[in-house]
Amino acid sequence: MPTTRRQFLNLAGSVSVAGTIPIVTLRPLEATPAMLSAAIRNVVGEAPVRTGKVKLDIPPLVENGNTVPMTVSVASPMTADDHVKSIHVFNEKNPQPNIGNFYLSPSSGRAQVSTRIRLADTQKVVAIARLSDDTFWQVATEIVVTLAACTEEMN
Amino acid sequence: MAALINVPAKARRGEIIEIRTLTSHIMETGFRHTADGALVPRDIITNFTCRYNGAEIFRADLFPAIAANPYLSFFTVAKESGKFEFEWIGDNGYSSSASASITVE
Numbered sequence: 001m002p003t004t005r006r007q008f009l010n011l012a013g014s015v016s017v018a019g020t021i022p023i024v025t026l027r028p029l030e031a032t033p034a035m036l037s038a039a040i041r042n043v044v045g046e047a048p049v050r051t052g053k054v055k056l057d058i059p060p061l062v063e064n065g066n067t068v069p070m071t072v073s074v075a076s077p078m079t080a081d082d083h084v085k086s087i088h089v090f091n092e093k094n095p096q097p098n099i100g101n102f103y104l105s106p107s108s109g110r111a112q113v114s115t116r117i118r119l120a121d122t123q124k125v126v127a128i129a130r131l132s133d134d135t136f137w138q139v140a141t142e143i144v145v146t147l148a149a150c151t152e153e154m155n
Numbered sequence: 156m157a158a159l160i161n162v163p164a165k166a167r168r169g170e171i172i173e174i175r176t177l178t179s180h181i182m183e184t185g186f187r188h189t190a191d192g193a194l195v196p197r198d199i200i201t202n203f204t205c206r207y208n209g210a211e212i213f214r215a216d217l218f219p220a221i222a223a224n225p226y227l228s229f230f231t232v233a234k235e236s237g238k239f240e241f242e243w244i245g246d247n248g249y250s251s252s253a254s255a256s257i258t259v260e
Binding site: 066067068071091094095096098099100101102103104105107108109110111112113114115116117118119149 | 171172184186207210211212213214215216217218219220221222223225226227228229230231232234
């Protein structure tokens with residue numbers, strides 16, 4: 001019996017469906033690029049990182065990625081028993097994943113640091129705080145950048 | 156090197172004060188190219204330290220993702236009258252320092 005047009009289309013359809021499945025599963029499951037997670041692992045090791053306590057103040061829409069004001073603060077009493085040891089800030093899509101490490105002590109009084117950063121692309125910025133009990137807390141913020149920094153040509 | 160330091164001249168004992176610092180530096184990322192394709196070598200400040208009467212109260216590691224003319228603001232508890240010393244260290248042997256004094260009542 002010759003193959004009918006209907007049978008052929010059914011067959012072609014099932015082949016193309018089967019063909020797309022491997023393509024979908026090849027996509028990375030986690031959107032976080034490897035460089036970012038490697039930089040974070042470098043700081044926290046195998047310790048779990050919980051979400052909370054940390055606040056990242058940064059404009060959600062940035063016109064010029066060359067200088068972006070950023071403030072990181074952590075809810076902490078900053079006493080000898082319970083304080084923030086350090087704050088680490090990372091980015092997702094700059095040429096390298098670190099932004100800055102800031103080391104505090106109980107004599108800081110308030111766990112808050114401000115600086116100005118560069119962002120090469122629309123991306124996620126992650127701030128992680130290490131507390132005195134060696135627990136890690138994080139916050140991640142998505143920022144839209146219209147003019148990129150870092151890699152432009154020099155005039 | 157030019158640096159701008161903002162520390163309150165006077166504070167009450169135990170008060171939490173903000174310290175703001177700004178220094179002039181190109182913070183060349185090392186990822187940029189000239190028009191003819193040559194890579195511009197990295198030239199950044201890598202470390203910042205603040206000491207209060209000799210004791211370290213704040214330290215930062217900086218990366219190329221910090222904007223040119225690095226600005227840093229942080230807090231400390233005003234414990235006693237004295238001096239804040241600031242030090243910036245960077246690539247190619249870069250080093251600069253500044254200081255500010257405070258009266259604590």
